[in-house]
Amino acid sequence: MSKPFYITTPVYYMNGAPHIGHAYTTVAADVLARFKKLQEEEVFFSTGADEHGLKIQRKAKEAGKEPQEFVDENVARFQELWRKLDIDYTKFARTTDPAHKQAVQKVLQDLHERGIIYKGFYEGRYCVGCERFKTDDELADGKCREHNMIPELLKEETYLMKMAAAQKELLEKIESNALHITPEKYKTEMLSFLRSENLQDVSISRKHVSWGIPLPFDESHTTYVWVDAFLSYLTVLGWSGDKNTLPAEWPVDAQIIGKDILRVHATIWPILLMHLGVPTPKLLLAHGHILSGGKKMSKTLGNVISADEMLEKFGVDGTRYILMSAGTFGDDLDLTMERMTEKYNADLANGLGNLVSRVLKLASQLKAPNSKLPTKQFPKNFLDLLNDYKLDEGLKYIWNIVSEDNKYIEETKPWELVKNDKAKFEEVIQKLLKDIALIAHLLQPFLPETSRKIETALQAGAVEPLFQRI
Ligand SMILES: [Zn+2]
Numbered sequence: 001m002s003k004p005f006y007i008t009t010p011v012y013y014m015n016g017a018p019h020i021g022h023a024y025t026t027v028a029a030d031v032l033a034r035f036k037k038l039q040e041e042e043v044f045f046s047t048g049a050d051e052h053g054l055k056i057q058r059k060a061k062e063a064g065k066e067p068q069e070f071v072d073e074n075v076a077r078f079q080e081l082w083r084k085l086d087i088d089y090t091k092f093a094r095t096t097d098p099a100h101k102q103a104v105q106k107v108l109q110d111l112h113e114r115g116i117i118y119k120g121f122y123e124g125r126y127c128v129g130c131e132r133f134k135t136d137d138e139l140a141d142g143k144c145r146e147h148n149m150i151p152e153l154l155k156e157e158t159y160l161m162k163m164a165a166a167q168k169e170l171l172e173k174i175e176s177n178a179l180h181i182t183p184e185k186y187k188t189e190m191l192s193f194l195r196s197e198n199l200q201d202v203s204i205s206r207k208h209v210s211w212g213i214p215l216p217f218d219e220s221h222t223t224y225v226w227v228d229a230f231l232s233y234l235t236v237l238g239w240s241g242d243k244n245t246l247p248a249e250w251p252v253d254a255q256i257i258g259k260d261i262l263r264v265h266a267t268i269w270p271i272l273l274m275h276l277g278v279p280t281p282k283l284l285l286a287h288g289h290i291l292s293g294g295k296k297m298s299k300t301l302g303n304v305i306s307a308d309e310m311l312e313k314f315g316v317d318g319t320r321y322i323l324m325s326a327g328t329f330g331d332d333l334d335l336t337m338e339r340m341t342e343k344y345n346a347d348l349a350n351g352l353g354n355l356v357s358r359v360l361k362l363a364s365q366l367k368a369p370n371s372k373l374p375t376k377q378f379p380k381n382f383l384d385l386l387n388d389y390k391l392d393e394g395l396k397y398i399w400n401i402v403s404e405d406n407k408y409i410e411e412t413k414p415w416e417l418v419k420n421d422k423a424k425f426e427e428v429i430q431k432l433l434k435d436i437a438l439i440a441h442l443l444q445p446f447l448p449e450t451s452r453k454i455e456t457a458l459q460a461g462a463v464e465p466l467f468q469r470i
Contacts, residue, residue, distance in 0.1 A: 004042035006249040007033050010257050010265075011048040011093055011232050014074040015055050018081045020297070020335070021258060021290050023307040024323050028287065028391060029256045030087045031324060034445035035386050038378075044249045046236045047082065048093025049075050052224035053131050057211035067211045071096060081307055086316050086448055093236035095228050104223065104231050105216045106241030107276065111161065112217050116275050119218070122158045122203045125151035131225045132264075133203055146260060157207055159221060163199040166271040170194065179270055179280050182389060183330035186259065186286045190266045202226060202268055230269045234278075243276045251279040254389075262286045285389055288332035305335055313337075314344050317447040318467060321348060324446060325395045341470060348467040351402050352439070355409075356454055359432045360463050362414050366429055382442060391446075398442045405435050433458065 009029045012022050026047055033045035051071040060070035079092060094100065111117040124133035129147030133154075143150050171194045173179040174187065181187035205221035206212065212222025231239075233255070237247035257265050262284065270280040289296070292303040310319040322340050325347070327333040378386075385394045409432070417425035440454035450466060457463035 002042075004044050004249045005033075005036045005254075006044045006046075006237075006252045007036070007254045008045075008233055008236075008252055008256070009047040010255075010261060011050040011095065011229050012078060013053075013055075014049045014051045014071045014078075015059050016074065017077050018307065020305055020307055020310075020323075022078070023081065023085060023310075023319075024290055024333075025256055025258060025287065026082060026087055027085060027320050027323050028329070030085075030089070031320075031391055031445045032254065032256070032386070032389070034088065034448065038444055043090070044237065045089045046091050046093055046233070047078075047087070047089050048091075048232055048236060049078065049095065050225070050229040050232070051075070051094060051096045052212045052222070052228055054206065054209045054211070055128050055131060057209060058128075060211075068096065084311055084316060085307070085319065088448075091236050093232040095224075095232050097235070099238075099240070100232060100235040101213050103235045103239060103241030104213050104228055107231060108213075108223065108227060109216045110243070111275060112159075112215075114275075116162050117159050117204065118162070120158065120160050120201075121155060122160065123155035124153075126154045127151040135200070157221075158203040159205040159215060159218070159223075160201040161204050161226070161268075161272070161275070163201050163267070163271055166274050167194065167199050169274060170267065170270055173270065173280060174266065178282075179266070180283045181262070181266060182283065182285055185330070186262055186284075190262065193263065194267075199267060199271075226264075226268050227272065230272055233281075243278055246278065252281045254283045254285055255281050256285045256287065259286045259288055287330055288327075290326075291332055291334045293336050294334055305337065310340070313470065314340070314348075315467075317450045318344050318348055320447055321395070324391050325399075327392065329389060329391050344467070345469055347399060347402075349469040351399065351406065352450075353466040355402055355406050356436055356457065356466060357463055358409060359405075359429065359436055360457060360461060362418070363429050363433055364461055365418055366426060376441065378442065386445070394442075395446060398439060398446075401435055401439055401442075405432055408432070 007029055009025050012018065029045060029047065033043050036043045049071065056071060057067055060067040063070060075094065082089065108117065122133060125139065126133050127144040127147055129144060129149065134144055134151055138145060171191070174181060174190055174194065181190055204226050205215055205223045207221055209222050209224070212224035213228055215221045215223060233252060234247070234250065237249050239247050255265065265284055273280050291297070292305055295301055295303060297304045307319065310322065314322060322343060325343070326335060382394060382397050385397060412428045414425055414428050417428060436454060437458060440451045440458070443451040453466060
């Protein structure tokens with residue numbers, strides 16, 4: 001039996017409701033998971049929640065809630081959004097899961113016994129937003145670049161995980177693509193970082209944070225984020241923490257992450273696995289940030305676009321389409337409501353919707369419309385794009401057929417042919433029906449509901465409007 005294809009999103013930090021960036025990552029992972037399933041591969045697709053840490057502890061307190069109650073509520077909000085966005089994940093990982101905590105403690109015990117985790121001091125600038133100490137090059141004007149706040153200066157007892165000894169091997173893995181980082185620019189960025197900087201040992205525990213997993217060898221400390229969150233990629237598969245019995249799905253084939261968490265995923269995470277003698281991920285697939293009107297979304301700027309707002313306006317497949325077609329996968333994307341509405345009307349209501357309804361209307365004048373799909377194979381060019389993780393180009397490939405066909409209708413004028421050249425009319429409409437069947441097939445990973453609607457319409461010979469103009 002071949003190994004199932006294992007794909008993950010990050011485990012998202014449960015300090016609030018999901019935002020558009022979470023939706024983007026998760027839809028992209030869902031598209032790839034569905035694409036793999038259509039190639040008759042067994043797929044395990046995990047998403048989940050990172051639930052521990054000081055920020056959550058503080059936020060829960062502000063809300064007058066117990067941390068567990070607070071994270072339960074946020075987990076429910078994420079799961080509800082994934083349901084609305086038609087995300088077909090296999091399992092939702094939670095770091096508060098008792099079996100996960102047990103596995104993490106087992107790993108900590110093992111690493112401590114082997115001296116890989118040791119007690120020391122850490123003095124540095126700790127950003128609560130990032131939940132870690134920041135190096136000088138990660139600060140701008142003394143502030144965390146991600147969170148725009150001055151990290152707290154902390155000196156405290158902590159347990160650290162050794163990093164330096166594994167740096168050379170890690171560098172080789174990334175150079176040789178044994179740990180593949182894509183798009184290429186992110187690989188280049190990681191390589192130059194690893195060639196120029198010496199990795200510092202990583203603080204993996206805090207002494208005065210109760211909302212975490214107690215270290216089994218020193219219960220005055222808790223761990224969260226690194227060892228905790230990363231290991232959820234293994235425990236979600238049912239892994240017990242025993243490095244000699246790995247799940248059948250391991251190693252993970254593709255991890256989709258935002259570029260802001262690339263560095264930790266390309267250093268701390270693989271080195272943790274290397275310490276355990278567990279194979280590292282095959283691929284880290286990084287994407288850019290989502291901006292609005294050229295700026296980072298923020299409440300103060302009033303330019304926040306929520307996934308719920310998009311769902312309300314564009315529906316599930318409209319939202320999935322707009323997110324996946326918004327720009328080159330890997331680059332920063334810039335969304336505004338105006339541009340998204342324009343795109344929705346042009347590509348979905350006018351482009352695809354119009355094509356399908358026009359052709360089906362014309363086909364009703366045929367004696368025997370051929371609604372059989374000629375092939376269940378994806379064309380090679382399309383396969384190449386998706387196997388290369390060029391999701392936006394996969395959509396462009398489909399929309400190229402849509403616009404070519406709309407042009408073909410304008411040129412051949414079938415409404416005239418039906419009166420004076422029945423044979424030609426038949427030929428034109430059969431070609432268009434074949435194309436629409438192909439479009440429905442290609443849309444499956446991206447817009448599953450629309451794909452089903454088109455296939456049903458082809459059988460029935462009639463269609464309700466797929467997308468209403470807005
Ligand atoms: Zn930060």
